[in-house]
Every structure is written in C-alpha cells, then in structure tokens.
Amino acid sequence: MISVIIPALNEESTIAHVVKLAKKSPKVTEVIVVDDKSLDNTIREARHMCKKFDVSVSDTLAVGDSENDICLIKKSGIGISFCSSNRLPDAVADFIIKEPDFNLLIPIIQ
Numbered sequence: 001m002i003s004v005i006i007p008a009l010n011e012e013s014t015i016a017h018v019v020k021l022a023k024k025s026p027k028v029t030e031v032i033v034v035d036d037k038s039l040d041n042t043i044r045e046a047r048h049m050c051k052k053f054d055v056s057v058s059d060t061l062a063v064g065d066s067e068n069d070i071c072l073i074k075k076s077g078i079g080i081s082f083c084s085s086n087r088l089p090d091a092v093a094d095f096i097i098k099e100p101d102f103n104l105l106i107p108i109i110q
Contacts, residue, residue: 001029003109008033012040019049032109034063035072043072061109064089080108 004022008015015033022031033046050057062069062076065084073079074092081093083100090096097104 002027003030003032004028005032005034007036008038008042008046009036010038010040011042012038012045015042015045016049019046019053023053032061035069037066037068063105064093078108080105 002025006015006018006022011018019031019033022028033042035042035046047057049055050060056077057075058077060076061078061080062072063080063082064070064073065082065086067086067088069089070092073081073089078095079093080095080097081089082097082105084090084096095108
C-alpha cells in the first residue's frame with residue numbers, strides 16, 4: 001500500500017496529469033491532494049479527477065487553514081483545520097490541529 005501526497009498551489013493545468021500518473025501504479029492505494037490556497041481552478045480539477053476515478057467527495061480528506069477552504073473542509077469526508085488563525089475553518093472541521101506539524105495528520109489518515 002502506497003499513499004501519494006501531492007502538494008498543490010495554482011496547479012490547474014497539471015493536477016489532473018499528476019493524479020493520473022500516481023494512479024497508474026497498482027501499488028498506489030490513495031492519492032491525497034493538499035491545496036494551499038490556489039487562486040485558479042486546482043480544486044475543481046481535483047474534484048474532476050475524483051469523478052473520473054469514481055471516488056466520492058465524501059471519501060476524501062481535506063486539509064485547510066483559511067476561510068477559502070471552508071467549502072472543501074465541509075464537503076469532504078474528513079475535514080481538517082490545520083494551523084488556522086481563523087475560527088471559521090475550526091467550526092466546520094472534523095479535526096483541528098493547531099501545531100505546525102504534518103506528522104499530526106498521520107493518525108487521522110490511518
């Protein structure tokens with residue numbers, strides 16, 4: 001079992017290709033796209049890839065830290081507010097992480 005984590009910032013033109021490449025390997029069991037406040041349509045493209053691979057958005061995990069991530073945090077199966085200085089993402093998240101340590105995501109993902 002291999003998990004692929006793809007950090008993304010304004011990757012609208014490339015995210016679909018990168019996800020397809022990751023999914024080509026039979027050893028890859030999950031692909032996680034972490035968006036960092038993209039101003040383009042990166043999230044829309046990632047959702048499109050969910051449809052293409054028949055993955056329900058409710059079976060996804062979202063990590064966000066600001067107001068513009070609220071929709072993503074709410075719609076995903078597991079929503080995580082990560083180091084947010086704003087209370088709004090915390091209010092809708094399933095999990096709240098206040099320390100800037102991505103290792104704290106591991107117990108949630110497993």
